[in-house]
Each structure stands twice: as structure tokens, then as C-alpha cells.
Amino acid sequence: MNAAIRAVIRTAIFNNINIVGIKQGYEGLINGEIEEMNLSSVADIIHRGGTILRSSRSEEFMTEEGFKRALNVIKVFGINGIIVLGGDGSFKGARKLANAGVPTMGIPCTIDNDMGYTDYTIGFFTAVETAAEAIGKIRDTSTSHGRANIIEVMGRNSGDIALYSGISGGAESIIVPEIKFNIDEVIKRAIRGRNRGKLHHIIVLAEGVGNPYDLAEDIKEGSDIDTRVTILGHVQRGGTPTSFDRIMASEMGRRAVELLLEGKSGRALGIKCNKVMDLDIIEALDIEKKFNEEMYETAKILSI
Ligand SMILES: Nc1ncnc2c1ncn2[C@@H]1O[C@H](COP(=O)(O)OP(=O)(O)OP(=O)(O)O)[C@@H](O)[C@H]1O
Numbered sequence: 001m002n003a004a005i006r007a008v009i010r011t012a013i014f015n016n017i018n019i020v021g022i023k024q025g026y027e028g029l030i031n032g033e034i035e036e037m038n039l040s041s042v043a044d045i046i047h048r049g050g051t052i053l054r055s056s057r058s059e060e061f062m063t064e065e066g067f068k069r070a071l072n073v074i075k076v077f078g079i080n081g082i083i084v085l086g087g088d089g090s091f092k093g094a095r096k097l098a099n100a101g102v103p104t105m106g107i108p109c110t111i112d113n114d115m116g117y118t119d120y121t122i123g124f125f126t127a128v129e130t131a132a133e134a135i136g137k138i139r140d141t142s143t144s145h146g147r148a149n150i151i152e153v154m155g156r157n158s159g160d161i162a163l164y165s166g167i168s169g170g171a172e173s174i175i176v177p178e179i180k181f182n183i184d185e186v187i188k189r190a191i192r193g194r195n196r197g198k199l200h201h202i203i204v205l206a207e208g209v210g211n212p213y214d215l216a217e218d219i220k221e222g223s224d225i226d227t228r229v230t231i232l233g234h235v236q237r238g239g240t241p242t243s244f245d246r247i248m249a250s251e252m253g254r255r256a257v258e259l260l261l262e263g264k265s266g267r268a269l270g271i272k273c274n275k276v277m278d279l280d281i282i283e284a285l286d287i288e289k290k291f292n293e294e295m296y297e298t299a300k301i302l303s304i
């Protein structure tokens with residue numbers, strides 16, 4: 001996210017526009033936590049994880065009263081345009097602001113990659129990299145002990161982190177919310193692997209599909225293979241961003257400012273076939289995220 005903040009601020013300054021940073025997302029907007037930004041405000045952050053502006057989940061912004069307060073702060077601070085960095089929840093807020101007459105742009109920043117209108121969201125590949133690295137490390141101990149290891153990754157309702165990190169990490173099974181899973185098939189794979197001399201066994205589980213500890217019990221019972229669980233958790237939300245994330249963030253950040261300068265509002269930035277694009281934020285939110293079943297099939301074929 002920092003790379004996107006840097007791109008927005010530098011592009012604004014390049015175009016001689018005064019720019020402020022709103023701290024803590026919509027919560028900070030309501031409370032007037034707003035700071036003047038300059039070239040140095042974003043120095044030395046392109047390679048840092050997290051966000052210098054910090055983040056929050058704001059219940060208040062979703063109330064009529066809270067939203068009115070936000071509009072008032074926008075007026076008081078003389079803000080003529082807002083660039084929202086976040087996932088679909090943040091975009092719903094951005095759409096509301098645009099409908100209320102505040103020129104608004106949305107840049108997709110979420111590790112979940114759960115926004116249907118864009119191929120990728122900023123942060124996703126960094127989370128995948130972290131998960132894949134963890135899988136590699138767990139695979140070493142899986143081999144040493146001859147165990148099965150379940151690694152639960154994040155993604156809310158999206159299985160993309162599980163799918164991409166599972167393929168990168170050579171997982172034997174990948175369990176995602178989009179595809180109904182069959183425990184017998186998972187057990188069969190574990191037994192098949194063991195019978196042909198495989199020492200490790202990696203199962204990547206997307207959060208929310210099921211309890212990883214129950215799954216471990218079932219695998220142990222069905223295959224007689226000792227099975228351990230690792231829940232990766234928030235480690236996936238930090239760390240040095242990948243170059244691809246930084247590049248997407250830089251391109252989208254620049255474009256978001258330029259679109260505002262062109263007088264546009266209510267647009268969602270995204271990436272399609274390696275090109276930065278934008279479309280109406282209402283349309284963007286209506287596009288359903290499609291799970292990449294072909295890629296899932298690849299994972300199944302390769303882990304035979
Ligand atoms: N329907 C809505 N209308 C107005 N504002 C909303 C709406 N949904 C969410 N928001 C605002 O956007 C904020 C961020 O949304 P949310 O917590 O869902 O995260 P997100 O943007 O989807 O990103 P993440 O991927 O981190 O979950 C919420 O805390 C809330 O203030």
C-alpha cells in the first residue's frame with residue numbers, strides 16, 4: 001500500500017496540487033486526522049509493508065451520522081478529491097462519497113484478490129510470496145518427520161492466496177471455498193504419496209473452509225499419517241512488497257491522480273492483461289470474482 005501512497009502523493013506534487021493524507025481510513029476522515037503531505041512524507045517507503053497512513057475498520061462511517069461527519073470534514077478541509085486504497089468494503093464507501101458529490105477514485109489494495117473487475121489487487125502477490133516461503137520451510141520439516149502438514153492461509157471468502165501459494169509451494173492438496181472438497185480424496189492423496197515413498201505432504205487450506213484441527217484429525221485417522229497445523233495469519237499482511245505489487249501500485253497511483261485531474265469521479269482502478277484500466281466503481285463492484293478453475297486443475301494434475 002505504501003507504494004500506492006507514494007505514487008499518489010508524488011504525482012499530485014508533480015502536478016502542483018496540494019495533497020493531504022487521511023490517517024486511519026474512514027475513521028480518520030470522520031475525526032479529521034488529516035495531514036499535509038510533501039515529497040519527503042513518502043521518502044523511503046516504497047519497499048516497506050503496511051501503510052504509513054495506518055488503517056482501520058470504521059463502523060461509524062457506515063452510519064448516516066458518521067457519513068455526514070465525514071462529508072463535513074471534507075468540506076472544512078477543502079478536499080476536492082479522495083483516492084481510496086482498500087478492498088470492496090472501502091470501495092462501497094468510495095461509491096457513497098462519489099454519489100454524495102465528492103470526486104473519488106478507488107485503488108484495489110487487499111491481499112485477498114477478491115475483486116472481480118481486476119486481475120490482481122495490490123498486496124496479493126506479496127501475501128502469496130510470504131505463504132509460499134512458509135510452505136517451503138514447512139515442507140522441510142514435513143519431510144524430516146514424514147508428516148502431513150496443513151497450512152491455513154488468509155483470503156476471507158477467496159481461495160486465491162491458497163491456490164497461488166499452493167501451486168508455488170507444490171502442495172499435494174489445496175482446499176478453497178470456491179470448490180467443494182472431499183476429505184476422502186485428500187486422505188487418498190496422502191496415502192498414495194506415502195505409498196510411493198513421498199516423505200512430505202502439504203495441504204494448503206483457505207481460511208473459513210473448515211477447522212484445520214478437525215481436518216488434521218480426519219487425515220490422521222484416515223491415513224495414519226501424523227498431521228500438524230500451521231495458521232499463517234497476519235504475517236501475510238506485512239513484509240517487503242514484491243516488485244509486481246510495487247509496479248502496479250505506482251501505475252495505479254499515478255493514474256488515479258490523473259483521472260481526478262481530468263475531472264472524473266467514481267472510478268475504480270485495476271489491471272487487466274497487464275494494463276492499467278479504470279471503470280465505473282458501481283460496475284466494478286458488481287463484477288463477480290471468478291475463481292481460476294483451470295489453475296486449480298493444474299494444481300491437481302501436478303500433485304498426482
Ligand atoms: N456498504 C458500505 N458502505 C459504506 N462504507 C462501507 C461499506 N462497507 C464497508 N465500508 C467502509 O469501508 C471500511 C473498510 O471495509 P472492510 O473492512 O470491508 O475492508 P476492505 O476495504 O474490504 O479491505 P480488506 O481486504 O482489508 O478487508 C469499513 O470499515 C467501512 O468503514
Ligand SMILES: O=P(O)(O)OC[C@H]1O[C@](O)(CO)[C@@H](O)[C@@H]1O
Pocket residue numbers: 087110111112154155156207237
Ligand atoms: O485483521 P482482521 O481485521 O482480523 O481481518 C482479517 C481479514 O482481513 C484480511 O486479511 C484482508 O481482507 C482477510 O484475509 C482476513 O480474513
